[in-house]
Amino acid sequence: MDFNLVSALLFYVAVGILIFIFRRKFKVYYKIAFLYKTKFGLKAIDWVVKKFGCVVRGFGVVSRYLGIVGMGVIVFFLAANLVKLIKNPAAAGAVSLVIPGVRIPGSAVYIPFWQGIIAIFVVVLVHEFAHGIVGKAIGTKIKNTGFGFFAIFPIAFVEPDEKQLKKKDWKKQIDVFAAGPVMNFVVGGICFLLLAFLLYPAVGNAFEANGVLVKGVMRGFPAEDLFKEGDIIIGLNGFQIKTVEEFKQIMMNISAGSVVHVETVDREFDVKVAENPDMPGKGYFGIYITQSFRKVHRFASVLLFLLTLFAWMLNLNIGIGLINLLPAGPLDGGRILFVLLKRFFGKKGERIFRHVSALMLLLLVLNFVFPYFNMLLIR
Numbered sequence: 001m002d003f004n005l006v007s008a009l010l011f012y013v014a015v016g017i018l019i020f021i022f023r024r025k026f027k028v029y030y031k032i033a034f035l036y037k038t039k040f041g042l043k044a045i046d047w048v049v050k051k052f053g054c055v056v057r058g059f060g061v062v063s064r065y066l067g068i069v070g071m072g073v074i075v076f077f078l079a080a081n082l083v084k085l086i087k088n089p090a091a092a093g094a095v096s097l098v099i100p101g102v103r104i105p106g107s108a109v110y111i112p113f114w115q116g117i118i119a120i121f122v123v124v125l126v127h128e129f130a131h132g133i134v135g136k137a138i139g140t141k142i143k144n145t146g147f148g149f150f151a152i153f154p155i156a157f158v159e160p161d162e163k164q165l166k167k168k169d170w171k172k173q174i175d176v177f178a179a180g181p182v183m184n185f186v187v188g189g190i191c192f193l194l195l196a197f198l199l200y201p202a203v204g205n206a207f208e209a210n211g212v213l214v215k216g217v218m219r220g221f222p223a224e225d226l227f228k229e230g231d232i233i234i235g236l237n238g239f240q241i242k243t244v245e246e247f248k249q250i251m252m253n254i255s256a257g258s259v260v261h262v263e264t265v266d267r268e269f270d271v272k273v274a275e276n277p278d279m280p281g282k283g284y285f286g287i288y289i290t291q292s293f294r295k296v297h298r299f300a301s302v303l304l305f306l307l308t309l310f311a312w313m314l315n316l317n318i319g320i321g322l323i324n325l326l327p328a329g330p331l332d333g334g335r336i337l338f339v340l341l342k343r344f345f346g347k348k349g350e351r352i353f354r355h356v357s358a359l360m361l362l363l364l365v366l367n368f369v370f371p372y373f374n375m376l377l378i379r
Contacts, residue, residue, distance in 0.1 A: 004113040008101025011117070015149055026148065035148035035157065042142060045129070045158070049136045059182075060134040060175030066185070067178025070325040071333045077322070078363050085370040088277050093371030095364070099153075110215070111312055115305065117154065119312040123184060123320050124156045130183030131176060132158035138172045140164045170343045177335045184321030191314040199307045206297035207304070209242045210234070211265065213292035221286020222271050226262075232292045235263030244291050254283035328360035 019026060019034050026034040049056055081094045096109045100116025111119075132142050141161040148155050165173060211232040217223050235241055236250045237260055254260055256275035260283065262268065273283035295301070327337035334357055341349030341356075 004101040007113040008099070011101075011113070015154075019149065033148065033150050033155075035146055035155075037144040037146040037159065039144065041129070041132075041145040041158075045132045045136050045142055045145075048133050053137055056133050056137040057175075059130075060137065060172070060179055063130075063134070063178040063182035064171060064174045066182050067174065067325060067332070067336055070178075070181060070185075070322060071327050071336065074322045074326050074333070075360065075363070078326070078367050082363065082366055082370065085367075085374060089374035091277055091374075093367065095367040096371075097368065112308060115309040115312050118309060119316050121154055121156075122187070122313055123316045124154070126183050126187050126317075127180040127321075127324070128156050128158045130179040131160070134179040135160040135165065135176045138168055138175065140168065140176070170339050173339050174336050177332045177339070178325075181321040181324045181332055184317040184324075188314050188317035188321065191310045191317065195307065195310050195314065199303065199310055203300075203303050203307045206295065206300040207293035208296050209291060210294045211292040212241055212244055212247045212289050214287050215290050216288035218286035218288070221274050221284065223286040226269055226271055227285065227287050232265045233262060233289075234265060235261075237261050244289060247289065251283055251285075256281055256283050258283055260285075323364075326360055326364060328357045328364065334360075 022036075026036050028034055078095070084091050085093060098109050098111050098116070100111045100120065101113030103110050128145075132145070135158070136142055141164055142158055143161055144159040146157055146159070148157070160176070165176065211234040214223075214227050214229060214231040214233065216229060217227050233241055233247065236247070237254075239246075239250055241247050241250065254273060256273060259270050259272050261270050271285060273285060276282040276284035293304075297303070324331050325333035325336075327333040334353075337356065338349075338353050341353050343349075345352060
């Protein structure tokens with residue numbers, strides 16, 4: 001059985017058992033969120049604000065403007081992606097539910113369990129810590145910190161005094177709400193630098209490319225009945241392939257409808273390719289691919305684990321940071337929008353917020369479900 005799947009099952013079962021055993025210490029919200037409040041970390045928040053108060057307040061001001069820009073970016077991204085899915089049912093969705101260690105049917109996104117759990121913990125921790133230090137820096141009491149689970153996902157949180165926060169200047173409120181997502185962007189940027197200048201070069205020396213790995217097969221395309229997940233493609237039409245770049249270069253010279261001879265590590269077969277939905281006239285297998293490697297260094301596995309971990313920390317920090325800025329409901333973007341509308345439209349702003357929030361939630365849901373709807377149409 002797959003190691004990641006076993007790890008995931010054991011972890012999620014353990015989470016359920018712990019919540020049941022200590023159920024009296026957890027507060028339950030909406031029957032899906034289980035929170036355990038503590039004072040842990042409050043001294044760390046106080047220390048950071050006392051030592052670097054000016055920097056923290058400055059970070060809050062910068063976050064204010066970046067957060068508002070980020071709200072526009074995520075709305076544009078989701079709207080553009082939905083239009084793409086409507087126009088081109090074969091296009092891959094850009095938004096997907098991810099559960100570490102579990103493969104979601106119909107999704108090409110898969111996070112190895114341990115890297116995923118660690119990455120999510122870091123994402124949530126830095127997000128909430130940023131809310132806490134900026135809130136404290138503007139004079140808001142931080143009542144509690146804590147941890148818990150939203151369904152099966154581990155979470156952390158800080159609990160500011162909401163009454164005090166609502167009395168603060170509207171700009172300062174936005175500083176607090178935007179600080180979490182912007183801190184995710186900062187950490188994502190740090191991960192990018194580590195990947196670009198340290199981990200990718202190190203892994204490049206520890207592994208050698210040995211083909212193109214098939215990590216998923218799209219339904220309704222030629223690949224569905226011929227390729228299988230885990231295949232390593234090493235040749236197309238007699239040309240040797242070691243890298244994804246070589247694979248793409250060869251595919252650029254193959255026309256839709258052509259018959260392509262495919263060579264994998266363990267077999268050979270012919271495929272009549274379909275048309276590439278993004279490049280009319282070009283051939284398309286309908287497979288999700290990634291680079292395949294073989295080890296040439298004793299610490300190759302450790303380096304690969306770290307590379308995968310930081311790659312997912314980059315993706316999740318940016319992705320979750322942006323989704324949190326969606327101007328909807330209880331998300332940070334929703335709270336920013338509510339403050340802005342209340343500031344400029346008064347009571348009328350509350351009504352506007354409800355309509356905008358509902359529209360944004362619908363946009364998000366459609367981005368999740370449309371790829372599955374299109375998959376059924378293709379079948």
